[in-house]
Amino acid sequence: MGEKISGDLFLDITTQLCPLTFVKTKLMVERMAAGQTLEVRLNAGEPLENVPRSLAELGHSILSVVPERPEEPTGVHRLVVRKN
Template sequence: MQEPKTANYFLDITTEVCPLTFVRTKILVERMAAGETLEVRLNAGEPLENVPRSLAELGHAVLAVEPENREDLSGPHRLWVRKR
C-alpha cells in the first residue's frame, strides 16, 4: 500500500470510543464523492481493528494504515481510505 500525500478530508476520532469511531467515520465517508480520500487519526486497539475492516467490508479502498510513531505501536495511527 502506498500512502497518499494528501487527503480530501481529515477526521480525528482519538477521543471517541466504539461504536462511535466507525459511526463518525462512516457518516463522513457517506458525504464524500466517489474517488475522494479521507485520512483518519485513530487509536490502536479496537478502533484500529474495526474501522479499516468495516470500511473495506463496505467496498471502500483502505490505502494505508500506519502508526504515527513507529516506536510506539500502541499509540495513534493514521488510516487513509478512498471512497468507492
C-alpha cells in the same frame, strides 16, 4: 499499507469510543464524492481493528494504515481510505 499518504479530508476520532469511531467515520465517508480520500486519526486497539475492516466490508479501499510514531505501534495511527 505502510506508506505515508494523506487524504483529501481529515477526521480525528481519537477521543471517541467504539462504536462511535466507526459511526463518525462512516458518516464522513457517506458525505464524500466517489474517489475522494479521507485520512482518519485513530487509536490502536478496537478502533484500529474495526474501522478499516468495516470500511473495507462496505467496499471502500484502504490505502494505508501507519502509526504516527513508528516506535509506538500501540499508539495513534493514520488510516487513509478512498470512497468507492
